[in-house]
Amino acid sequence: MSIERFPTPLPxxxxKAVRAGGFLFLSGVLPMDAQxxxxxxxxQVQTRVVLERIAQVLGECGAQMSDVVRATIWLADLEEFVAFNEEYAKHFVGALPSRSTVEARLYKGARVEIEIQAWVG
Incomplete structure (x- = not known):
């Protein structure tokens, strides 16, 4: 089995992702701009930014959102669970991955962080 690493441009x-066998593992993605x-x-805004970035990284690695099989979600406040789900569902139409959602203290005011595993067999 070969392992391929996709470096992050951040210092x-x-x-940002690692392909091992038939799986692609994305590191946790925060709602960050280009800087x-x-x-x-x-x-909802932060969730959209995160999921758009995830779709971009998946594309760079030869995958797409429908290839996602597992997601781990961290929310800064579980009271935002319903609003989060409204935006999240828009990005996984007909191909919902399994997932876990937990509450956590996140980096510098982030409301959400998402980690993804995709099948790229």
Missing amino acids: VPFS ANIVEGGI
Whole structure:
């Protein structure tokens, strides 16, 4: 089995994605702009930014949202769960992955972080 790493352009010590066998593992994605600042806005705005970035990284790695089989979601406040789900569902039409959602203290005002595993067999 070969392992392929996709480096992040950010000055941090991790890969944005790693392909191992038939799986692609994306590191947790925060709602950041091109300058690595957390975007302003509520949970739905931040969720949209995160999922658009995930779709972009998947595309760079030869995958798409329908290939996602597992998601782990961290929310800064579980009271935003319903609003989060409204935006989340728009990005996985007909291909919902399994997932876990937990509440956590997130980086510098982020409302959401999402980590993805996709099947690229």
